[in-house]
Structure formats: C-alpha cells, structure tokens
Amino acid sequence: MALPFIEIIESVTPDPNLLMWKFADADKEIKSGAVLTVRESQHALLLNEGQLADVFPAGKHSLETRNIPILTRLRGWKHGFESPFKADVYFFNTHQFVNLKWGTPAPVLMRDPAFGQVRVRAFGTYNVRIADVGRFFREYAGTYPLLTITELEWQLRDFIAPKFAEALAQANIAVIDAVGSISALNEKIQPLIQPCFTAFGLEVTMFTITSITLPEDVLKQYDKITGMNMVTDMNKYSQFSVANAMDKERSEIGDAARQAVAFGMIMNAGASAPAPVNTSPTDDVTVRLKKLKDLFDAQLITETEYTAKKEELLKLL
Template structure:
C-alpha cells in the first residue's frame, strides 16, 4: 500500500504486496485516513478484497484494478454515509485475503478416539494426517471466523482448527462404519470416505478442503496382535497341525521382552514353515514341542533358572 504524504492526506492507491506466504488476511493500516474519490484499488491474482463500513460488509472485489466510484461500487452508495456519491472522500475498512491454497496443514487426535467395532467392541484409535484448504466465501469467513483480527496467518488458523478437526474426524469415522482392521490396511479408501464427511463442517467457515489425508492410524496393541495372528495363520495355510504348532511356538515366545517377542515369533513361524519342505517327521516335531512345554513348566516351578531355561529352549529349537 502506498504511503500518503502530507500533500496527499487521502488514500489514493490501495494495494497489498504479499511478502509472507502464510498470511490469510490483512487489514489495510489506513491510520484513520479517508479514501479519495477515484482512488485506485489493486487486487492481484490469488487475492480478494472486502470493504467494511460501520461493521457492515459493503462489497467484495476479485483480482483486477478498480477506480473507486459510485457507479462501479453500487453497494457502497446504498450504505449510510454515502449520500454524497463519492464526491468527497469516504471512510471504509479494507481487508485483503489470500485465496490461494494453503497446503500440508497438520491435524491429529490429541486423545484416542473411542470407536464401537463389531469384532472388538470399544476400541481406542489414534490418527494423524494433513489437509489443504482455501478460502471460497470471503463474507462467511469474515463473519464466522476472521472478523476480530487485523491480521490472520495460516498458523493461527491451523492451531484453532486442530482441536476442531479431531472430534469431527471421530464422528465421521464412527459414522462410516469402517472396521478398525480396515483402518490400518485401507488408508486410501478411508481418505475418500472421510473427506466428504468432514467438508460440511468447513463450509460453515467459508473454507474448502481441497485435500484431506489420513497418513497414519495407530491401533491398540491387542488389535495389532490379533491382526498379526491372522496374518500368521494365513501364511501357515489350512493345515491344522501346522497352525497348532505355530500357536505353541507363539505362546512359548511370550517369555522374552517385547523386542525379543517379535523376533521369536518370526523365528518360530519360519521354523514351522521350513518343516513343510525339510522332511522332518511329525513324531520329531511332536517330541520337540513336548520338550519345550516341559522345560517351560520346570522354569515356572522354579526348578531351573532363567538362563538355563533360555539355553535349553534354544538348544531344542536349533534341532528343528
């Protein structure tokens, strides 16, 4: 915006050269100066302008260059204080808006969302993602959100909406009736279902969601363990004997710490899968399983210590 000198006490050229790409709205700092009849209003691409007179929206301008006369701003001429038809300077608050896309905004669930699932009952789910937005209705955005600001950045807007998105996402997710197992495995499908459910809440602010993405969904440990078990069962196939041995190996492997457990499960499963092609007899496999159960019982009853138990278990597994 040009800076008037004492010789030109009125605003003659009104413009905004955007230096900060994060600004959504900026009020022209007029210093209580009036706008000169015939002043130039410059609105660049990706900008829009709103004129406010005594708290009432007077007019909105898209990109272009305008000469401020009554004939091209008919709404202004009908408001209180415009009886002179711009023959003399006039006063108005001028707000610039950036109507480009603001991208890669972050959202997340600060607390787990509780969902009802037909298979697991009540389940706690955390989710995180990104979204892109743009202002599509200046009047609504100004009235419902931005009217009290002299300058508004996307960071302030994002912070305000972060707490707003989480519960709306929870309601949308619950209403979509997506199984909790499908959340982890079908993120792209979830994105398509959630976006139209979230958009109506943004419409109230004059905002359009151009993209809404769920980047990750964290399920409870018990659900993840169940999912891993189903995956392991699918790997073993329909052979009930293999599946029984797989469950035995999984149960035994729970003795270690959480990091060891995952490794042991993979080793046990690999051993059992390898047996299908190794020619080891069922009798040998049954004998090893019995030995593992016996040393586990000895350890639980305090007849051998932990180091002896682990060493013996490793020895039996090495022979499979």
C-alpha cells in the same frame, strides 16, 4: 493540516503464511475514484462504519458509487458521493495452504463388529483455501489486524478431531478396513468433513489420513488371527511351535518343551518304529542309555535329569 487522501490502494503479500492483513491507511480517508489493485490469489474487502461494504477479486477497481452500491446504501447517499470517505481495507490470500497437520489428541472411539468398541488414533494432512471471503471475515477472522495460517491450523486441529470421529462413525467402517484401506477412507471422510469448513467460508481441497494407530491389545489379537489364517498344516504348525520354544534357551517354556520332548523320546523310544527282531531286554536298555547320553550331550536335559534317568535304566539290566 489535513492529511492527504488515499488515491492508490494495493498491497503485496508481506508474508506467504498470512491469511488476512489490514491495509495500513494511517487513518487517512479514501478519495472517491481511488484505484484499488488486487493481485492474483488475492481478494480485498472494504469495511465501512463496521459493516461489510464489498469484496473485490483480482483486478483494478475504481472506488466510485457505481462500483460500490452497498457503500452508497450504507452511507444513505441517494445521489452517490463525490467526497472522500473513511473505510478499512483488508487483503486476503486465497491461494491453497498445503500440508496442514491434523490429529486426534485423544483416542477416537470406533464400533467394530469383531472387536466391539475400539479406541484409535489418527493423523494426517489437509489443504485449505478461503472460498468465501465475506463469510470467512464474518464467521472467523473478525477485525484482527492480521491472521496467519498457523493460528488457523492450531484452532482447526481441535475442530477436526471430533468431526473426524463423527464422520468415522457415519462411515460405518470396520477397524481392519480403516487400517487397510486408508485411501478409500479418505474419499468417504472428505465429503463429511467439508460442511464443517464451509460454515467458515473455507474449502478443503484435499484431506488425507496418513496413519491410523490401533490399541496394542487389538494389534496382538489381529496378529494371532492373521497367523492362524496362514496355517494350512496344523501338525507342522505344532512342530514349529515346539521347536521355536526350544530355541528360547533361557525361557521357562523352552525348558518345559525340551524336557517334554526329551522324556517323550526316552519313554516312547521304539514305540513308533517297527519292533526289533530277536532283541533282548539288555539290548533295549543299552539303546535307551545311548539315546539318553545323546540328549545330555545335546543339552536337551540337565545333568540331574540325566543321572536320575540313567540310574533308573541301569536297574533294568
């Protein structure tokens, strides 16, 4: 018993994540004059005997000779055809697929005038849609029964990373500018990335870099440079650095700083102040002993240091 011919061809998108899916024809032949309905944000492709016959945009189409001249040529009919024919029909979602993720699995090498060669990581998102159904089918999709955006996204991640590195090199952007002006970098990178997608029949409607991560040593150096650029009074900066070190009670640099300040105060007491009038050596030693005790009470010197210096001053009496 012969199978009935297909007279109506249409398909509601079974899954919003589908890029392409094959119309289930149950191996039936298509009747000449059959109606093909393609909805908005869809395209349909007709494949006959392994060759692309035609691509149909949104609308209602009658599958007749005058509407499919390529099919007539492929089958070698000089006067058109009225008999049923066998063809595969594929539907495509042509709307935008948004917020797809990309990133650099390995660091990308950048040349920078200040830091030399720097390895950076970058991450972001992009929106894409099928712009040329025929090219997308030939260059990428092939004859898969269905293809999802997830599969495309995973394959494009490995494709975008090296292209991003090339585009970054062509843009000739300094590392600091790349980190500080991501929006401007987006505008430079997208036109450089687009030709790579065009080859597959795709259009990138938006390409965004959400973050660029620098190596730890570069970040430390950048922080030092930024900090020094903010210093306007080097004397105050030195005093602040010493005080900051002294606050680190258990660090070696903190101990050294406290000892340096303490001994400086003891040995140079009175050096920066006006010389006292009519003071005896005994008075001077007494003053220094009091200061020494104050330093000990403030825990700026250890008990051993306090005792040793105290004995030294007492010998002067």
